[in-house]
Amino acid sequence: MAKLKGAVVVDVERCKGCELCIVTCPQKVLANKAAKVNSKGYHYVYMENPDDCTGCTNCAVVCPDGVLTVYRIKI
Amino acid sequence: MGELKLMKGNEAIAEAAIRAGADAYFGYPITPQSEVMEYLAAQQPHKRTGMVLLQAESEIAAINMVYGAASTGKKTMTSSSSPGISLKMEGISYLAGAELPALIVNVVRGGPGLGTIQPSQSDYFQATKGGGHGDYRLLVLAPASVQEMSDFVKLGFELAFKYRNPVMILSDGIIGQMMEKVELFDPIPRKTEINEPWALTGKSSDRKKRVVTSLDLDPYGNEKHNHELQRKYKEMEENEVRFEEIDCSDAEYLMVAYGSSARICQKAIKLARLKGIKVGLLRPITLFPFPTKQLYSYTNRIKGILSVELNTGQMIEDIRLAVNGKLPVEHFGRCGGVVHSPEEVLAAFEKIIMK
């Protein structure tokens, strides 16, 4: 069976660190607990476990700020 | 010569709206202006010209329908009477703030509150000083005949689009209800194309989106917008002052009156002349912009002015500002729906001005 691999690109400056994508991700790929903040001071989201991403788009679908762009390939 | 008809002032407004190529009328019934919408309904303007006619659920809804329709660049109007105009004032402020052209007719009745259904001129302040919130002005036309009720609809639309500003026709229950001969202007076809660069027509790929709003959260931006509005009002003051002078050339005194009160004063100055009193009548046709300069020009050649209004004295403030203390200016007027007679006006003139 083909396996899906995904990647999420974060528009760091737009992210407000609301964490809705983090709790939505079924693969627990995303996190924002790193010390880094964007220019507005928000802890922006990033792929902490990129290997587990399937590119399901759920994170982008719930993101209120349109921060996330999702890519997917079959391998 | 255009078509001659015997009509009520309110009917003339309605007929003129169709002939002026109006795209939409939104209204709500109120005495003494209900004939406007009744006449329109009987005419089925959607069949005559394709004009939209809708009876709204309130004056508030009606003025906001006007706001919506006006934002698309269409020729839009509403009419009401004093209490209804008060309800529309929020929407009128938004129209002025968003710089939208629209025509608003006020067939004034006595106030305050529900007041009376009888004619009055007690909405002068409301019409000429803004009326709603914020620093804005309406261009105000004051018809004194059924003929002008018709003509000013056409003129009102022209001025509204020229300045992107709401225009008010400030009439009253006398002009609205009385019947006179009127020469109707030839119909103007409705606009087929919307070329206004601000009008909402749908963002096509060849242009940027358009936004119609009165909001600017940046105080400096909002200040700039206010200055731009004031520049427009200045331009109106320079270009759009309209007035009529009757028997003024040799006058030693003036009566200043607009609308129905000017009609009464026309008779009053005739009665005065029979008694050898040289009094003329200056009738402001635009109440904003007000004929300030013209009034000032009288300061060296007459002895006094009587402001005759169907209220307790509102326009008198603008007259006093115009003559800047150089002439005695006094007020006479019945109010609350009571209409003065020419004889009453003359008697008051002799008592107050000639004393």
Place this chain on the structure above:
Amino acid sequence: MDLKEIIKPENLVYKRTECLTDKTLSYCPGCGHGTVHRLVMETVDELGIQSDVIGVASVGCSVLAYDFMDIDMTQSPHGRATAVATGIKRCWPDKFVFTYQGDGDLAAIGTGETIHACNRGENITIIFINNGIYGMTGGQMAPTTLLGMKSSTTPYGREVELMGNPIKITELVAQLAGTYFVSRQSVHTPGNVRKAKKAIKTAFENQKLKKGLSLVEIVSNCNSGWKMTPVESNKWMEENMFPFYPLGDIKVEGQLVQK
């Protein structure tokens, strides 16, 4: 596998619609407004109606909706959005006209305009965001505030004896002859977002039928007003808002949905 091999144009599966502007949304982190803005603009994008749509922003948090949607828009006085939309639609019957209103705007100050536009069957779409609170003015009681719910003007919770009952305006307008499609949705989970999108799309497509008004209510969060984190607010919404404001279609093709 290197992410660079995945992040290529041919592998793109989701990106922000271009019918949204580049401007950063003015909403609080986690606020449902952003998601609904996106769904409305995705709908405009997918239906290919950008050049034929005119939007009406209202007063409340979404007053600046016109900054974020790349379409022709106007901004209505408080509560009057459906009257403004009526004026536009009557003059442009073939354009797609919609209002975007919160619960204070639509169900308190604008109740009259809402009910009469619905009852006249104006062929417009209403997007109604219900978060049970006045967000922009600082979290005061809304007509939709639940009994017992705290707000800055019901600091001890809404009591029916003092403040009256919350209003289910969506069920109310579904009773009117002029409404053709009435639905209540949410945007807090991927599944709900997809359902909400479908409802919004239907509500826009219905304008072509000229059979009446379509209203989609989105029960949404206001984490700032509710004084919770975004994640907590969504959980609170599921537990407290949905029992009183149940999700689902209420009226479809002019017929009330039998439950």
